[in-house]
Amino acid sequence: MKNLSKLLLVSILGGALTLGSYKMFFEEETPAGLPPVSNTSTELIPANYSGNIYGTNADFTEAAENTVNGVVHVKNVAVFKGPRSMRDLIQGNHGGGKALQGAGSGVIISPDGYIVTNNHVIREANEVEVTLNNNKTYTAEIVGADETSDIALLKIDAEGLDYIPFGDSNNVKLGEWVLAVGNPFNLKSTVTAGIISATARDLNTYDATPQSFIQTDAAINPGNSGGALVNINGELVGINTAITSQTGSYIGYAFAVPSNNTRKIVEDIMEYGDVQKGILGIKGGSINPRAVEEFGLETTQGVMVAEVTEGSGAEKAGLKQGDIIRKLDNVDINKFSDLTGYINSKRPNDEIEVIFLRDGEEREAKVTLTKFETYTIEPIKIEVSNASKEELQALNVENGVKIYRTLSPRLPAQELVGTIITAIDNKNVSSVSDVERIFRNKNLAEDIVITIVDRNGEKQRMVWR
Structure with missing residues (x-):
């Protein structure tokens, strides 16, 4: 891709x-x-x-x-x-x-x-x-x-x-x-x-x-x-x-x-009133020649699971790292965009059938999609989502939300996407709901002070006026 x-x-x-x-x-x-x-x-x-x-x-x-x-x-x-x-x-x-x-x-x-x-x-x-x-x-x-x-x-x-x-x-x-x-x-x-x-x-x-x-x-x-x-x-x-x-x-x-x-x-x-986004609850990518060689795979098509999100429908259904997803509800999954395109047509709490390979053996599981929550910080054109425990632990922080994407070409997306916001206006945030509550009660004419931890684990304070 x-x-x-x-x-x-x-x-x-x-x-x-x-x-x-x-x-x-x-x-x-x-x-x-x-x-x-x-x-x-x-x-x-x-x-x-x-x-x-x-x-x-x-x-x-x-x-x-x-x-x-x-x-x-x-x-x-x-x-x-x-x-x-x-x-x-x-x-x-x-x-x-x-x-x-x-x-x-x-x-x-x-x-x-x-x-x-x-x-x-x-x-x-x-x-x-x-x-x-x-x-x-x-x-x-x-x-x-x-x-x-x-x-x-x-x-x-x-x-x-x-x-x-x-x-x-x-x-x-x-x-x-x-x-x-x-x-x-x-x-x-x-x-x-x-x-x-x-x-x-x-x-x-x-x-x-x-x-x-x-x-x-x-x-x-x-x-x-x-x-x-x-x-x-x-x-x-x-x-x-x-x-x-x-x-x-x-x-x-x-x-x-x-x-x-x-x-x-x-x-x-x-x-x-808005779009209801569901998540399967995995991270991974399309199978490529390097993955076939490195992991000794017997298939060249599908989506390989690299990580299963804690508490997600995928975890509850028993999906594991290394599984290769081949079908969702009888829709062939040959690459990453096949999977995301199909999941994008579903809602939270929808149940889908996942056909996957584990150790060369075909298996199936029923996965209930969970809700994917985001909040757009409109004044600074940043959208945030909840961060997993693994993402917080990787940067050695106890709380925070993840910058999910930037909404302005002026912002350095490659540097910001994936970093963790730990505080807004010196108030700790642990969830999308915390962020929404802060901005619901905030005078937008005031400065916005964001504390972030970048992907190298370094803490920075950013001020938007």
Whole structure:
């Protein structure tokens, strides 16, 4: 995966998107109030359905006609209450106004106006405007967003809308035809065709949360962020998010957030107000030639367990260091991003079946996912998570929380991620709840003093003003 990230320069459609991975298998399924998979049936038609849906020769016309009206243009608008510049002040323009900060696409997922787009499309928006394919324009409410997955949920006040039903992204196959549908320039929806080039692709650009993308060669360009990737049945299998390019334009590689992950995130936001993240409770990595040679393994595919988190579902189910995970609920796990992508579609307390190898013998275990808690320290753009006893002992500290990831490119992620925060404003912290309580009662106009222990065990104090 790291070799891939060195080859790819990630260009984000319509905004800046942080992609990447960390080496812990943490993360997330789906109930709640979205419409069934199809307009005419509550049964899921698999994405790899081989029946004659639109003709033997893969005619795209009906799929395109059924999806273009489900894709919208999204404008990120800044609203100014006073003069925006010195020129406005000199000219006596004190009335404020609006300015376009960015634009992208969105996908209508229900007839009553719920719309999915990318978080980077609507980030820091004062107002979001949505234009349908019939040129009707609405002001949208931002229901919620998840920066990690780059998914946001909008709502407009409308009824009877054309929408795109969810397909099952676990069933997409290499070489399967797909359409990329977007509304990039508010010129009505556009459609391009391609195939599934890869699944569970981890760009691994930064040392942050791992992602699991669907890769396609359907042409996607700036402004298509948040648009739909649909299969030949007209079902949503992904939300188009990023391209790889040295020029900023499409050169044959595009990436989409799988629909199963998207649906789970959307339903979490609708039901809980935020994303419910579950963890398997292990650390490890994909099997590589070095691991095969060093450990004398008989397989070249899977995820090798390096450590089992104390008190986790994995520990309670009996998983151990050295086990090789091959399947989760009959989904093949050939590499790290296969595992994280599947876990990201689940919730805390979900039970999954894990098929693994131990000493060359295949075994199975039922693992109940536990909740992964994080808190974003918004003023300094740092997200923290609970630290394990092993992580605290390794740095010889008694308490603290771990810097899980940084949310600003200005921060040195490689130096900060994985370090332990032991105190905030001279108050000891032992959990995410401690951090949340401190900032809930804090005047954010005051300085923020953070005491950290770096990976070398050295204590530092950092002050944000």
